[in-house]
Amino acid sequence: MDKTKIARINALAKKAKTVGLNERETAERDALRKEYLAEMRASFKAQLDSTYVQTADGAKIPYAEYARTAKEAANDIQAEHAGQGRANTPKS
Template sequence: MDSTRIDRINELYHKSQSIGLTEEEKAEQAALRQEYIAAIRASLRGTLNNISIQEPDGSITDLGRKYGKIQGE
C-alpha cells in the first residue's frame, strides 16, 4: 500500500471527526481500510513464515513450513 492511500485514509478520518463524511466518502474509507488491513496481514504473514525456533533438543522448527502456506521438501 502506497503512502498516498494511507494519507487519504488519514484525511478521511480527520474529516469524519470535524465535519462528517458523505456516504460516498464513508464507502471509500471502508474500502481503503480493508485494503490497508489486508496489506498488514500479508506483511505479518510473510514475517511469521520466516521464523524458525530452536527446540530444547537442538532441532530447528521452521514455522513457515509447519504452520504457514510454505510447502516443505
C-alpha cells in the same frame, strides 16, 4: 500500500472525527481500510513464514510447523481433560 493512500485514510479519519463523512467518503474509507488490512495481514504472514522457532532440544523448525504442532498438542490436552471431567463427575 503507497503513501498517498495512507494519507487519504488519515485525511478521511480526521474528517470523520471533526465534520463527519458522506456516504461516498465512508465507502472510500472502508475500501481503503480493507485494502490496508489485507496488505498488512499478507506482510505479517510472509514474516511468520520465514521465521523459525528453536525447540528445547535446539532444533529449529518453521513457525508454521511449530504453530500446527502446538495447536494439536493443546487440542489433545483439552480432549484429555474433557474425558477426565466426565469420568470424575459424581452421579446423583
